[in-house]
Amino acid sequence: MRAQVTDTPAGSRDEYLRIHGWMCAAKALDDRMHMLVRQGRAPFVGSARGHEGIQVAATAALEPQDWLVPHYRGLGNAVTRGLTAREWMLAVFAKAADPLSGGRNIPGGCFSHAGLRIAPVSQVVASWIPKASGIAFASKLRGDGSVTLCTFGDGATSKGDFHEGINFAAVHRLPVVFVCENNGYAISVPLRLQVGGGSVVERAAGYGIAGVAVDGTDVPACYRAAREALARARAGDGPTLIEARIWRINAHTSEDDQAKYRDAEEVEEAGRHDPLVRFEAWLEDRGWLTAEEARTLRERLDREAAEAADWAETQPDPRPEDLATHVYAP
Numbered sequence: 032m033r034a035q036v037t038d039t040p041a042g043s044r045d046e047y048l049r050i051h052g053w054m055c056a057a058k059a060l061d062d063r064m065h066m067l068v069r070q071g072r073a074p075f076v077g078s079a080r081g082h083e084g085i086q087v088a089a090t091a092a093l094e095p096q097d098w099l100v101p102h103y104r105g106l107g108n109a110v111t112r113g114l115t116a117r118e119w120m121l122a123v124f125a126k127a128a129d130p131l132s133g134g135r136n137i138p139g140g141c142f143s144h145a146g147l148r149i150a151p152v153s154q155v156v157a158s159w160i161p162k163a164s165g166i167a168f169a170s171k172l173r174g175d176g177s178v179t180l181c182t183f184g185d186g187a188t189s190k191g192d193f194h195e196g197i198n199f200a201a202v203h204r205l206p207v208v209f210v211c212e213n214n215g216y217a218i219s220v221p222l223r224l225q226v227g228g229g230s231v232v233e234r235a236a237g238y239g240i241a242g243v244a245v246d247g248t249d250v251p252a253c254y255r256a257a258r259e260a261l262a263r264a265r266a267g268d269g270p271t272l273i274e275a276r277i278w279r280i281n282a283h284t285s286e287d288d289q290a291k292y293r294d295a296e297e298v299e300e301a302g303r304h305d306p307l308v309r310f311e312a313w314l315e316d317r318g319w320l321t322a323e324e325a326r327t328l329r330e331r332l333d334r335e336a337a338e339a340a341d342w343a344e345t346q347p348d349p350r351p352e353d354l355a356t357h358v359y360a361p
């Protein structure tokens with residue numbers, strides 16, 4: 032199956048403008064993170080640039096009762112689910128009030144948020160995929176109608192956890208949607224050296240589940256693919272594997288020197304495949320957004336990200352005596 036971009040959008044103008052707002056919010060936080068790292072104020076950034084189209088579009092299609100199990104790069108997912116700029120910056124500065132991990136994890140190392148139904152993530156690549164199937168299994172047993180959205184990179188599909196998680200979901204026809212954000216690299220290892228057969232989506236056929244390939248820089252196509260997959264899951268028709276092909280705009284993380292394994296032309300080309308730029312052109316073509324409105328929105332979100340960082344930096348650090356809280360039973 033291939034998601035088609037048609038002239039009839041899958042959603043309304045308001046839905047697309049909300050998606051645009053969340054993409055801009057995720058970008059503003061991402062950009063601010065890079066500045067904070069350069070200023071020596073934040074420790075680390077694993078950029079979501081280039082990923083936010085599929086992240087936001089897929090998450091925007093969820094219902095409040097659904098579960099999100101994102102990977103460590105899932106800032107766009109978390110923002111769409113309701114994570115605020117201040118909450119994110121509390122996590123970045125590892126403050127006591129950080130709702131994601133209580134200041135215990137590196138930025139992005141954990142998007143766990145009980146109030147937003149974002150389940151714990153681990154940095155151990157792909158380990159969250161069987162857990163997502165487990166959550167979907169619980170939903171099915173309870174009959175509560177919720178669906179789980181699980182996201183990961185192409186590198187994660189080369190781990191055993193991916194096969195176990197998807198196989199279990201397929202056997203039990205679980206209400207779960209798997210989204211592979213295929214940016215072509217697992218850190219420095221290109222797809223051709225880590226994905227046998229060269230295609231993620233074709234693996235769906237081996238498990239007897241729906242597989243959908245979508246251009247991850249095409250936000251309306253991503254939204255359509257996610258809505259259709261979630262509808263299948265909700266109707267009891269089992270899991271879908273969506274492969275969203277995207278370009279990695281930045282290095283793997285701020286710790287990574289991509290010049291060692293990517294040539295300058297490729298990095299420049301990646302910058303020309305920014306889902307946000309493409310989506311804004313689409314919205315402007317429809318008369319749903321003007322360039323001036325987009326600029327005003329981006330400026331406001333940039334200011335909010337900066338203010339959130341300045342505020343979070345002044346908040347209390349975790350207390351040493353709380354080190355083992357939530358680690359050991361009292």
Ligand SMILES: Cc1ncc(C[n+]2csc(CCOP(=O)(O)OP(=O)(O)O)c2C)c(N)n1
Pocket residue numbers: 104154155156183184185186187188214216217218283
């Ligand atoms: C089991 C395991 N092995 C290695 C790592 C180190 N590591 C962190 S991210 C990553 C690459 C994952 O690539 P991919 O799944 O394609 O996602 P991307 O980071 O490109 O979005 C690796 C190897 C890890 N966290 N866990």
